[in-house]
Amino acid sequence: MADLAISQIMQESIAEHERGVVNGVQSSVNQLMSMIKDLLVIALPDPRTFGLLIIASWISIFCGYVSYMVYARRVRGHILPFHKKIVSFQNYFLRNDVVTTRASVT
Numbered sequence: 001m002a003d004l005a006i007s008q009i010m011q012e013s014i015a016e017h018e019r020g021v022v023n024g025v026q027s028s029v030n031q032l033m034s035m036i037k038d039l040l041v042i043a044l045p046d047p048r049t050f051g052l053l054i055i056a057s058w059i060s061i062f063c064g065y066v067s068y069m070v071y072a073r074r075v076r077g078h079i080l081p082f083h084k085k086i087v088s089f090q091n092y093f094l095r096n097d098v099v100t101t102r103a104s105v106t
Contacts, residue, residue, distance in 0.1 A: 013075075033060070 006026070014022050044053060069079045 010019065010022060010026070040053060040056060044050075072079045
């Protein structure tokens with residue numbers, strides 16, 4: 001699923017003549033990270049070091065999340081995928097609150 005989203009974002013935001021280079025770099029980075037993961041599993045086979053692998057996995061996922069947040073903030077101006085719905089709910093409740101406040105005052 002993530003690969004499909006990344007492919008769509010790249011197709012929409014990268015000029016056609018640069019897509020091959022960018023896709024090649026993305027593929028290389030993906031393979032490098034996969035190789036690092038494999039080497040860590042080979043280098044740390046002891047069950048007592050499994051916690052280190054979990055921490056390394058969590059850190060890499062967190063770094064990916066932060067990278068996407070930075071991207072979303074630059075492109076959309078916010079990091080929430082449902083930002084428009086929240087704003088519309090806030091506006092709806094604010095309007096209703098103002099209406100009920102005016103009705104109770106008069």
